[in-house]
Amino acid sequence: QNQTLPIVIIGTGLSGYTLARELRKLDTETPLVLVTADDGRSYSKPMLSNGFAKGKAADELAQADADTQAEALNARIMTHTRIEAIDPEAGRITTGAGTLDYGRLILAWGANPVRIPLEGDGMDALYQVNDLTDYGHFREGVAGARRVVILGGGLIGCEFANDLINGGFEVEVVAPDPRVLPALLPEAASEAVRAGLEEAGVRFHLQHSARAVHRTSEGVSVTLDDGRVIEADLGVAAVGLQPRTELAAAAGIECGRGIRVNQYLETSAPGVYALGDCAEVCGHVLPYVMPLMAAARALAKTLAGERTPVHYGSMPVTVKTPACPVAVCPPPADAAGEWHVEGEGRSLRALFRSENGDLLGFAVTGDCAGEKQSLSREVPAILP
Ligand code: FAD
Incomplete structure (x- = not known):
């Protein structure tokens, strides 16, 4: 890996920007380039589905524009620039604006709506x-x-x-x-x-x-x-999201439901990593904020020189439906066990227990939704 070439991050969503920010806490020097198909404004995507509740128009959801981000991150940000191909052997990407050589490449390019x-x-x-x-x-x-x-x-x-x-x-x-x-x-x-x-x-x-x-x-x-x-x-x-895998697959990078990475966020191509909505981490496709934050922190350490695996604890998902608040930690897809439901009306505590009584997942609604934190502590880690 050529340390004089830049670290190149594709995508300026929560994954790309969180990784860049975490990296800059550890390494202020290595040249950093972010390439994005959009305008590079930073924003919190979960806010898109409660914009009316919060009374927010698009411009009010933008936290910073690309120039402000570039300065804060000591990075070059190429906006409105779409990646068209990756050549992992040459360490080069092709964009609509020409080619760019990278030292390390991070795919944080999200998922397509189905x-x-x-x-x-x-x-x-x-x-x-x-x-x-x-x-x-x-x-x-x-x-x-x-x-x-x-x-x-x-x-x-x-x-x-x-x-x-x-x-x-x-x-x-x-x-x-x-x-x-x-x-x-x-x-x-x-x-x-x-x-x-x-x-x-x-x-x-x-x-x-x-x-x-x-x-x-x-x-x-x-x-x-x-x-x-x-x-x-x-x-x-709103019928689902599909991790963006086409360009990675075309470059010979192993893909399944997402771009396959190990616990170090390494793809099958040396020097190429993936995180966020596009990634399948040790078999898990978890298109939520908590997993990408954990991945960004681990990968930042790796990029700064200390090879670090990502660990996922339990990952509760809060559904923003104030008409009936919900938090859920789905049990693993192959888990053996049963749901046990307590409560009444809209306030339910559904616990998924194994045969010997271990809590493997839960869903809490209404007044029970506040039990999310305490139940999360009982559920086994997704990626220890
Ligand atoms: P994205 O934010 O999709 O970023 C992808 C980036 O890659 C973009 O900058 C894009 O321009 C760029 N890109 C794509 N293709 C190319 C290309 N070829 N060349 C260059 N650049 C490219 N999660 C929660 O945990 N809690 C919630 O409450 C929640 N609410 C949500 C509500 C909505 C409406 C949606 C859609 C998602 C929600 N999520 C929630 C999921 C969460 O927001 C995502 O997991 C997260 O934002 C994904 O970030 P990302 O950076 O991986 O991808």
Whole structure:
């Protein structure tokens, strides 16, 4: 590894900027370049789905622009510059603005929103909100709207539903699963969240897929699989995220669901690392803030000369649905055990225990959501 060449970080999301900041605490000298397809503004992505509750427009969510960040990090930041190829053998990346040689390369380029193929001419009219620019367009689009239809009943769909209902909109949610947050919550907890959101005014069309989306004079119409049509002023698609792997795979870097890295965040290519939403860390794809913070701290030490593994403790996820607060630590996918549900109404404590009684996961809703911290301490670490 050539120490005179820069450390190059691709991406200025929370992963890229957190890593750069952590690195600069340990190493103020090594040349550092950040390359980003966007404008390089720093912001906290979780704020995108509670912008109405917080009353924040896109510009108010931006914490600093690229120039301010470059100065604070003693780094060069190349904005609006898209990586097109990586050559790990030559230690070189190709961007829309030419080539750049790196000493070490860090892939922190996030995940793409999943696009579902739908009939009709309205796909482009659906908003997908995965960065600050998207959010700016969405806020412009929603100004003057009354009815919003959301495709997707997962974390982001539910958070947007709650935020928009708080913002005074009429909200309908279409999702193919029989319940909300199916990937994260046991059934009883899903029901509590759905009931909370319904009471707040959200209308669900569960167990129904969208078949087509059309532009209309007022906005969009979504046709469901049973032929019903939902008319709305604006549509949002929130049907999942897919780690960006194409360019890494094209460079011969091993990928699975994400870019595969070991506990040192090393990809299969020497000198190339990955973290955040694009990475699959020892088999775990965890597209949340806590894991990327832990990864950034460990990788910063490695880049500064002390090779350091990342450790994940338990990683509780808080779902920002104030209509029914939820925190969840899903049990491992292959864990043997059962859910035990206590509580009533919307305040539930669902505990996933192994046969010998060990707590392997939990979901807490309503008044029980505050038990997140104490329960998290009992759950085994994800990556010890
Ligand atoms: P990103 O923020 O996506 O950054 C990727 C960067 O890579 C961008 O700068 C992009 O421009 C750049 N890039 C991409 N492709 C290229 C290319 N080819 N060339 C150059 N640059 C490129 N997590 C929680 O823990 N709690 C929450 O409450 C929560 N709420 C969320 C709400 C919403 C609406 C969303 C979408 C996510 C939420 N998450 C939440 C997830 C969390 O925000 C993400 O895990 C995290 O922000 C990912 O950061 P990242 O830096 O890895 O990726």
